[in-house]
Structures are given as C-alpha cells and as structure tokens.
Amino acid sequence: MRVVVFVKATEDSEAGIMPSNELGEAMGKFNEELVSAGIMLGGDGLxxxxxxxxIAFDGASRRVIDGPFxxxxxxxxxxxxWEVKDMDEAVEWVKRCPNPMPGPSEIEIRPVYELSDFADALTPDVIALHERTGEKLAERNGKED
Incomplete structure (x- = not known):
C-alpha cells in the first residue's frame, strides 16, 4: 500500500524559517532509516x-490565485x-519521526489510490490508458514494475 505522508505547515514554515542544523540532521537520519527499510519512495520539503x-477551476474557466494562502x-x-504493508505500519513510522517543526506540528497520512480501486468505475480502455502512462513514467524514472 502506498501512502502520502504530509508534514503540515506552521507559522514558522510559512514564514520561510529554515530548520536548525540539529533538526536537519535528525530528519536526515530518519530519512536514511526509511530508505534502508524500503519504505521511502520519495519526498521533499515545500x-x-x-x-x-x-488554479481555480469552474467548468472551462481557470483563475490563477497567488499565494500566500x-x-x-x-x-x-x-x-x-511511502510503500508500507498497511496504515498501522505507516502510523508506527510516523511515531518514530522527529518533530518536523520547532514547535507543535502535525503529520497526516493518506492512502494513495491504486488503479485497481477504479475497476468498477472505469472501462478497460481507460484503465489500459492509465497503465500505459504508469509504465512510461516508471521507464522514465528507471524503474521496473
């Protein structure tokens, strides 16, 4: 099961305050653990x-909204x-994470839809289209299914 783990913003992160060297080191070590365990597929700070x-959508209309939000x-x-066996494993990894912000913070875990989740909603042709796109992306990133 793939999950996206979101580090929620704080007033400090929105102000562009960079993490301390100690926090950077702690997060780097945690990321090393995730990679070594085969859990982390990617991630970055924003x-x-x-x-x-x-970009706000309303029918064919598009409106660009500048930050901050x-x-x-x-x-x-x-x-x-992350690639984990289940949500419980994801929760256990997040509990091991250093606090990602200098003060109170939150981390949110959300399951990623898999193509199989859409089997009843999409035609076989549309599923094949998405599968081809996934294969091209994996090939571009040098990965095999």
Whole structure:
C-alpha cells in the first residue's frame, strides 16, 4: 500500500524559517532509516505558500490565485511517498519521526489510490490508458514494475 505522508505547515514554515542544523540532521537520519527499510519512495520539503499559486477551476474557466494562502494549519510544508504493508505500519513510522517543526506540528497520512480501486468505475480502455502512462513514467524514472 502506498501512502502520502504530509508534514503540515506552521507559522514558522510559512514564514520561510529554515530548520536548525540539529533538526536537519535528525530528519536526515530518519530519512536514511526509511530508505534502508524500503519504505521511502520519495519526498521533499515545500517552500512557503507565498511562493506558490493555485488554479481555480469552474467548468472551462481557470483563475490563477497567488499565494500566500490563508489557514496555515491546512497547508502542507513537505511530504513523503511511502510503500508500507498497511496504515498501522505507516502510523508506527510516523511515531518514530522527529518533530518536523520547532514547535507543535502535525503529520497526516493518506492512502494513495491504486488503479485497481477504479475497476468498477472505469472501462478497460481507460484503465489500459492509465497503465500505459504508469509504465512510461516508471521507464522514465528507471524503474521496473
């Protein structure tokens, strides 16, 4: 099962305050553990929302919204993509994580949809289209299924 693990933003992360060397080292060691255990597939920190944009969709209309965005507690400051056996394993790994922020913080875990989850909603042709795209992406990234 793949999960995305979101490090929620804080006022400090939204202000662009960089982590201390000690926190950087602790997070680096944790990432090493994740990679060594075969859990971590990817991940990065994100710049503050003031550097970002949102695109609002309404039918054929598109509207660009410049950051920063309100409600810091709803923003993401970083993420991991993990492969775990189940949600319980993901929770156990997050519990081992150093606090990713200098003060109080939250980490959210969300399961990733697998193509098989859409079997009843999509036609075989549409599933094949998505499978081809996944194969091309894996090939581009030098990975085999």
């Amino acid at each position: 710049k503050p929302s003031s550097k970002g944009k949102r 309100a409600e810091t507690r709803e923003l993401v400051a970083g993420y991991w993509l």
